[in-house]
Amino acid sequence: MRYQSKPPHLPEIIGTAVHRLREHPLARIGPGLITGVADDDPSGIATYSQAGAQFGLNMLWTMPLAFPLMAAIQSMCALIGRVTGKGLAANIKAAFPPIVLRGIVLLLLVANTINIAADVAAMGEVAELVTGFSRHLMTVVFVLATLALQVFVPYHRYVFFLKWLTLSLLAYAAVLFTVHVPWGEVALRTVWPSFTPNAAAATMVVGVFGTTISPYLFFWQASEEVEDMRGTAPLLRDPQAASRELRRIRWDTWSGMLYSDATAYFIILATAVTLHVAGVTDIETAAQAAGALRPLAGDFAFVLFALGILGVGLIGVPVLAGSAAYAVCEAMDWKWGLERKATDARGFYGVIAVSVLAGLVIQYSPLSPMKALFWSAVINGVVAVPLMVVIIMLVSRKSVMGTFTASRGIVILGWIATGVMGAAAVMMMMPG
Template sequence: MAESTRNETSKPSGLHRFLGALGPGLTTGAADDDPSGVATFSVVGAKFGTQFLWTALLTWPLMAVVQMMCARVGMVTGMGLGGALRERFPRWLVGVSAVALLGANLLNIAADLGGMGDAMEMLHAGPALLWVWVYGIGICVLAVRLRYYQLASVLKWLAMVLLAYIVTAFLVKPHWGQVAHDTFIPTLPKGKDGWSSLVALFGTTISPFLFFWQASQEVEEDKAKGRRLLSSRRNATERELGDRKLDVWTGTFFSNLVMFFILLTAAFTLHAHGKSVETVKDAASALQPLAGDYAFLLFTGGLVGAGLLAIPTLAGSAAYAFAETFDWVFGLDKKLHKAVSFYAVFIIAAIGGALFDVFDVDPVKTLFWSAVVNGILAPFLLVGLLLITGDHKLMQGQPSPLFNRVVVGFTALLMFAGLGAMVFLGG
């Protein structure tokens, strides 16, 4: 059977093109609003009110440019981020990054599964720990049994669940004048807690797992189109790059919009009534008497959907990173017996997260250490990404635009500054 090659074919325009373009960028962006992210946004909103609403305006373009650069790596080189990094750096160094990513993702999955279990318990559906295992094992089974295009379709529709958080924000009837003021007139943080919260918001939004997942999904998309050989996946047409840009900017806009409305909801309920929260369970429990049953149901139901979207992304990104680094057979289009090592990492990440919850690990500490590892890893990966996407040979003569590289460089500097702040402030 002949390999499919890239060519410019006539495609629909307008709304049809927009809907057809939505894919990896939408699901990757939406996966960033996982239960642990919801917890972070809720805690910051409860503590500082509307003070950090402006961050959503800053993190959206930064996140979009980073994700688009990762997408370009996959579309142009025909490899995922791990494979591309291996072309420029020693295998052992890329391997260390893969191990760090797995560690951070495992902690993140533990927090996500715990949040999903708590949501089900609050909805009177049974013990939280039971649902931790139901979801952990269930996600592994689906990843093994479903082919890539089936799983991608499921994830795409799950992204719509996050609309629940936008609806919830309107139910709490915020003061829109204050919202507009604090959104468009930034206020710099004050004190240790303020700066630490700002670092947490950036670390939660621009996360390393998104880098690997976005690039690898481009490879999966090409394979699904019949481009199974590396040579047939190299290079991308201007139309393909334009469609993905539309996809990525839409997905990241949606992600940051959800972040904005979760901060807003927490500000006008928890903060307004002096409620201090440390976990997403605290936030959901406090929300019911303050905003009513509908807001509570939307908030907790959204947690489950967000987790179902995020956990395959977290586990999958670690599996891709290892497989691309060590030349394993990989891909969600592969049967289990043909990609044992790839699926083994996926299962280790998901089941390992569930085991953390069995031992009743403090969710606040889990999130903290996940943020620390991500905070250390992310800026170094961004530097690696800059070197890759500026390499004309590796990028097949299609390097990232200079403007994008400047933006990613600025993002890396911000995150290095955040890392320095974490060390200086002592966490």
């Protein structure tokens, strides 16, 4: 009689699958990947879509320029967190007058809440396009789902799923396989754009850089490095781990920013070869971009673009809310951390809840989410420049970083990024 083994039960199959996912290299990647993907949130997608729709291939050059600048600043933030064992706000509090931290945190909180409102509105609109259910109903579902995950799921489990959600960005690369792309022209315009340097072009460049280099990402990445330490000592107290950790931070941050930057490039490219070519040059929301793609590139391209928006929205909203909570709690000396239970960090989870629910309330107010997003971009532009100066000063001080101050190359890139963002902020505020 032949022996037959019993087929595995469903819990065993699921357990094996989860174990394999946990052992996958993607599961061991640090905060850089999630930070990079959060940079391409639905409001960012709207900006990149407008760049492609309005200017065609002639805004592709912004992404190769932005990549080393954003990577340098995020590397500094990661370095500050891992070396000191404290988040960005805590380090600012220790090194600068209180008014500096209070001003930055207040503006960050306002900007993030408005940005959350725009993101969840876009997610609701896209979900309505895909499922046919009411956008307001879907917005409520997304808000409650992201809030419940952050409050009730421990960080080490929650971040595991966030990392796999980052694969949703591949949808934008996949869109390019469904449409015709003149690759020779793409290569030329990436290095030699052709557009009139007028107010409209300047506004778009400001919008792209303001979306790509955002203050909330600075606070998130520094604090996530602290979260990932899980009881291990900061490098100031454990310099023997420095070689391995600094190498990880470099690889993690630069690869995460490259993934983010390449995705933004693909979004500009996809909308340039579809919407711009068809004469659709005015895109206000990510959902509008997805809907406009359907008659031009087909249902498959539409679904890919829409799923990408939902995927990055499920990452972007928690990052926006979480970064605000980290900043507020460090400024107020409250207990914080996604690994803590809600009862152990009431203030931290309270800030997250208020930020997300306030973003939901804006959906039902007379304030347009897109007008709100404009003011969010203005506030981010105001906050980014002085905050980047503060970050560079922190990461260059031996009193803060010990022997782990940033390299001269990173500092130079940081100052260039600050100059670019400063020019962008000035241009944003100029009339006309």
